[in-house]
Amino acid sequence: MLKVSDLSSGYGKSQVLNGLNFEGRAGEIVTLIGANGAVKTTTLKTLCGVIGATTGRVEFEGQDLTNRPPFDIVDAGITMIPEGRQLFPHFTVKDNLLMGSYKRAARPIVQRKLEEVLQIFPRVRERLGQYAGSLSGGEQQMVAIARGMMADPKLLVFDEPSLGLSPLLVQQMFDIIRDVTAHGVTVLLVEQNVFRTLRLADGTVINLNTHSA
Ligand code: ATP
Numbered sequence: 001m002l003k004v005s006d007l008s009s010g011y012g013k014s015q016v017l018n019g020l021n022f023e024g025r026a027g028e029i030v031t032l033i034g035a036n037g038a039v040k041t042t043t044l045k046t047l048c049g050v051i052g053a054t055t056g057r058v059e060f061e062g063q064d065l066t067n068r069p070p071f072d073i074v075d076a077g078i079t080m081i082p083e084g085r086q087l088f089p090h091f092t093v094k095d096n097l098l099m100g101s102y103k104r105a106a107r108p109i110v111q112r113k114l115e116e117v118l119q120i121f122p123r124v125r126e127r128l129g130q131y132a133g134s135l136s137g138g139e140q141q142m143v144a145i146a147r148g149m150m151a152d153p154k155l156l157v158f159d160e161p162s163l164g165l166s167p168l169l170v171q172q173m174f175d176i177i178r179d180v181t182a183h184g185v186t187v188l189l190v191e192q193n194v195f196r197t198l199r200l201a202d203g204t205v206i207n208l209n210t211h212s213a
Pocket residue numbers: 011016034035036037038039040041042043192
């Protein structure tokens with residue numbers, strides 16, 4: 001489903017990602033692990049079209065997405081849940097969720113998608129009318145994932161979803177991620193905590209420590 005070949009990128013003249021190769025199959029969880037500065041975020045930014053690739057290719061469902069702009073990547077079915085959630089704190093939870101369905105193909109199915117997402121996250125349903133900024137960290141993480149699901153993605157990309165969560169919430173978050181794959185969505189996530197990730201994630205694990213400059 002996802003095939004990354006010889007992917008390199010960087011910032012200005014400094015190339016930090018050097019020739020990364022990996023593949024992800026439909027419905028699986030692919031985890032990229034790496035220490036601070038091991039190009040985790042850079043890899044995701046390159047995949048999602050935020051920074052350009054200097055070499056290599058990103059193929060998704062047979063389509064070449066290399067160096068395509070972010071809105072084309074979202075239209076192709078790839079949605080990123082950014083590090084730190086990045087919700088709109090002064091908007092209600094419902095409005096935050098609706099903002100996830102800006103993708104052209106998701107607009108006609110917004111009500112159906114909302115109902116589907118709220119079935120996965122009953123806690124989010126209870127909080128629909130509240131300001132997103134008033135939720136706990138774990139609840140905000142659920143809203144961020146639910147908002148990503150509103151775009152009707154085929155591949156959900158998570159940048160360090162366990163960051164700032166207690167061990168119990170990390171466990172819950174990995175359970176939710178498994179739930180997401182049970183709904184037919186493939187997951188790509190980056191994580192820094194190798195031991196916790198290896199214990200909780202299943203599927204393919206790629207070590208990024210060897211790909212940074
Ligand atoms: P962390 O776990 O600390 O967030 P990471 O694995 O996500 O790290 P990246 O953010 O991808 O690492 O950074 C990889 C390298 O690229 C680092 O050496 C960093 O200094 C550099 N880098 C990241 N963003 C920029 C930028 N906007 N301009 C220049 N260099 C950058």
